[in-house]
Amino acid sequence: MxxxxxxxxxxxxxxxxxxxxxxxxxxxxxxxxxxxxxxxxxxxxxxxxxxxxxxxxxxxxxxxxxxxxxxxxxxxxxxxxxxxxxxxxxxxxxxxxxxxxxxxxxxxxxxxxxxxxxxxxxKKRWNLVKNLLYLRLPGWDPEPTLRYLYPYIRFCFNQKFIFFTSLFIASSWILLLVNFSTFQAKLPEFQQFFGWPNLIYLWITLALTKVLHEFGHGMSCLHFGGECHEMGVMLLVFSPTLYCDVTDSWMMRNKWHRIIIGAAGMIVEIFISAITIYIWWFTQPGLLHHLALNIFFVTTITTVVFNANPLMRFDGYYMLSDLLEIPNLRPKADKTLREKFAWYCLGIEPKPDRTMPTSGRLWFILFAITAWLYRWVVVFGITLFLYTVLKPYDLQSIGIAMAFMSVISIFWGMGQACYQILMAPRQEPISYVRLGFSLSVLTAIVVAALMIPIPWHLESPVLLEPADLKHVYTKTDGVIEEILVQPGDTVEVGDVLMRLSNIQKKMELQQYKTELKEIEIRIRTADQAGNLDQENYLLDSRKNLITLINQLEQQFKQLEITAPISGQIIAPPRAPVPKVDPMRNQLARWTGTPLDSANLQAYLEPKTHLLSIAPGSDYVAQMVIDQEQRNDLHLDEEVEIKFDHLPHEIYLAHVSEIADRPLEVAPEALSNKAGGQLATVTDEQGNERLQNPSYLALVDLNEDVDLLRTGLRGQARFLVDERTAGQWLWKYIRSTFHFRL
CATH class of the missing domain: 3.90.930.60 (Outer Surface Protein A; domain 3)
Structure with a gap:
């Protein structure tokens, strides 16, 4: 007691x-x-x-x-x-x-x-209800199956197999890029094929690829010494697939093993997509042909949008967490954002937490905000997809209801976070001054964004050239012997600009003339001997030699380059210093421009751009406008132009001409390969072809011509309209999304 x-x-x-x-x-x-x-x-x-x-x-x-x-x-x-x-x-x-x-x-x-x-x-049941677009059902233990299959697929982790697989994947993408026009042309046919009831094939292919995806996680985890005791069915946007729990990888000390396990599923899908590219290319249109293209889309899009994206808690997120060596990256980022919100907006000071990071808090906040915004993008995209697919069958309400539940769950999570902040035990009260100020700022921002008139401008890249510019090219190859003009000189029609020489052609001409004299003697001998056959043969040979001599003499005349028009000399674009192989005997390759004195005795190839001639002092800006902006630009419309080398000068000009046909080849200086803004691809002729349909507009410039030079790049801006931000947002929604209720 x-x-x-x-x-x-x-x-x-x-x-x-x-x-x-x-x-x-x-x-x-x-x-x-x-x-x-x-x-x-x-x-x-x-x-x-x-x-x-x-x-x-x-x-x-x-x-x-x-x-x-x-x-x-x-x-x-x-x-x-x-x-x-x-x-x-x-x-x-x-x-x-x-x-x-x-x-x-x-x-x-x-x-x-x-x-x-x-x-x-x-908590699990509630998560199941609030994530109807991402249902994860209980599963089974796949460990015996994985251990049974592992001896048969162990070779996949061999370095040689990985090397050749990488080459195979790279070759498939090269095949796709080379035949991209064919691939793009078949997309409408592909989209028409996968309507109801053939949409069932889409679900089947998605399910099969995801099964292999998850087995990739499980096999890699087993290979590095881990275990996998749970695999189950998951419905991702109503599409059946699998999930594989490889949390046992947390027990591994090597972070690269954990990263490989996280990436294994995506690697499997990329390999599958490479196989389907070849199947699609070597098959005729039909079920297998379209299924191959479908699998390519499924494996590629899901990998980029979901699996590889660190903003969603899939493979990419865990790979980033392991790479940065920050466990629970997303919860820590969310908590950091909540603490900053509570302090700056409510005046609630966060409590010390030993598990929270002490440095790089700004990056955690940015990660949390970006992930939150991306979640909205995904929900909105899935809603559009479900609405479009189910609308023809009057089932769009199902998709809207599912999306509505997802939106409610997002707002519920936000409200729950705010409730936890407000109801958390603390000694200091809420700062109503900060709360009122925060609400006032938020209201002011919303009003300013939606009600204040905002002018809407569109921008396009421009390239400056003299008006009616005439380019001069070499017609034959040769070595520079004499440069008679320099940039800025004024020339008249017929003036000699440059003289070239070609010793090889000179020797060939002398040889042909010697052969011609010999044939003339042999013709006279055959005529005297009465050998008619030999005489006819020699006459044909003489005719061919005369033709060759005339061609060479014409080429010799082309070695003297003359001005086709009168005007001012403009230098061509400068050429970079080439890489010279010291083991090969090469003629000196010119650098800079052919007009530089350092290029004397340099070799010029045919069709080399020597110079340009501007007939007047006026300039014209070549403005490349996107197809979507074509109808927003009008003749005689005022345009503001700012050149890269004159960032503080704004030139006002007017549109003088707008092309009716799309521009196929972009000006080389505006290509992204030359530091410009236009996305281009190089064709077989070396031209830079635009990836997006665009049109060429000409803008006349007559002011401050002394400050302007040919080849200047810049940006042109023109006013489309002036509306409130809310009106622009509504216009964008109406033009982008066509809802047919």
């Missing part, structure tokens, strides 16, 4: 904690950015927990006999910088108990654990 009274008078911090570490746990030490952590594997519940050093030390100290004060003292001695108190230690013990990695011999523990399990099941 006395002992019970004495024990009741002992404070709770001095009573023994009745918890012990479970002996069946598997523990691995894993470092993140040089900081040790301990990953705990529960072999019974197949759950994994990552513990910080103080958490793991607290777990080790739990032996059923130590009390809170003893554990606090031991932790403070080992981790003096944490300044732990009794309530902190009590929180650590409670957290370890919730993770179910400690046990107690005392009665009544089962009820507490059962209550924890019920809360977890309730």
């Amino acid at each position: 006395l002992n019970s009274i004495d024990s009741s008078m002992v404070s709770s911090s001095q009573r023994p904690i009745p918890f012990k570490i479970r002996p069946d746990l598997i523990v691995k030490r894993v470092e993140y950015r040089g900081i040790p952590s301990w990953v705990i594997k529960d072999p019974v519940g197949l759950k994994y927990h990552r513990l910080d050093p103080e958490q793991y030390r607290c777990l080790q100290l739990l032996n059923g006999e130590r009390n809170l004060e003893q554990i606090e003292k031991a932790l403070c001695e080992e981790f003096p910088s944490l300044h732990l108190q009794l309530q902190d230690v009590q929180g650590l013990v409670t957290e370890l108990h919730k993770k179910n990695i400690v046990f107690s011999d005392r009665p009544g523990q089962g009820a507490a654990l059962l209550e924890i399990q019920r809360e977890q099941d309730k």
Whole structure:
């Protein structure tokens, strides 16, 4: 009786904690950015927990006999910088108990654990309801299947196989790029093929590719020494697929092994897409042909939009988390954003948290905001897809309802986060001054964005050239002997601009003339001998020689280059210094421009751009406008032009001409390969062809011509209309999305 009274008078911090570490746990030490952590594997519940050093030390100290004060003292001695108190230690013990990695011999523990399990099941059911577009159902243990298949696919992890697979994938993409026009031409046929009821093929191919995707995760995890004990069915936007739990990779110390496991599924899909590209190319239009193209789209789009994207909690997210060595990247980013919101908008100071990062908080905030915005983009895109597919069958309400539930879940999460911030226990009250100021700023921003008139301008790249410019090219090859003009000189029609020489052609001409004299003698001899056949043969040979001599003499005349028009000399674009192979004997290749004196005795190829001649002092700006902007630009419309080398000068000019036909070849200086803004591809002739349909407009420039030079690049801007931001947003929605209710 006395002992019970004495024990009741002992404070709770001095009573023994009745918890012990479970002996069946598997523990691995894993470092993140040089900081040790301990990953705990529960072999019974197949759950994994990552513990910080103080958490793991607290777990080790739990032996059923130590009390809170003893554990606090031991932790403070080992981790003096944490300044732990009794309530902190009590929180650590409670957290370890919730993770179910400690046990107690005392009665009544089962009820507490059962209550924890019920809360977890309730949370799972709620997640199932609020993520109707992403349903994850319970699965089975695939470990026996994986171990059975592993010996047959072990060769896939061989370095030689990986090398040749990479070459195969690269070759398929090259094939696709080379035949991109054919590929693009077949897209309408492909889209028409996959309507109802053939849409079932889309689901089947998606399911099969995702099965292989998940087996890629499982096999790679098994290869690096991990285990996989859960694989189940998942409905991604109503499409059946699988999921594979490879959380056991957390036990691996090598982060690159974890990254490879995360990327294994995407690698499998990329390999499948490479195979389907070849199947599509070598088959005739039909079921197999269209299915191959469909699989290519499924594997490519899902990989880019979902799996490889770190903004969603799929493969790319976990790969980024392992690469940066930041466990729980998304929860930490969300919490950092909530703390900053609570402080700046509500005046609530965040509590110190040892698990939160102390540096790079801005990047965490940007990551959280970007991920939140991207989630809206995905929900909106899926809604459009479901609406478009189900509308012909009057089932669009199903897609809208599913999307509505997803939107509600997003707002519910935002509201729940705000509620937790407001209801969290704290000593300081909410700063109503900051709250009012934040609401005022938000209201002002919304009003300014939607009600204030905003002019809407469109921009296009421009290239400056003299009006009616005439380009001069070499008609034959030769070596520069004499340069008679320089940029800025004025010439008249017929003036000699440059003289070239060609020793080889000169020697050929002399040889042909010598052969002609010999044939003339042989013709006279055959005529005197009465050999008619030989005479006819020699006459034909003489005719051919005369033709060759005339051609060479014409080429010699072309070595003297004359001005086709009168005007001012304009230098051509400068050529970079070429790479010269010292093992090969090559003629000197010119650099800069052919008009440079350093290029004397340099070799010029046929069709080399020597110079240009401007007949007047006027300039014209070539303006390349996108097809979508074509109808917004009109003749005589005022355009503002700003050149790159004159960033503080704005030239006002008017549109003088707009082409009726699309521009096929872009000006070389405006190509993205030359530092311009236009996306181009190089064709077989070396021309830079535009990837997007565009039109050419000409803008006359007559002011400050002394500051302008041929070949200047810049940006042209013209006013389309002036409306409020809300009106522009509504116009964009109406022009982009055609809802037919």
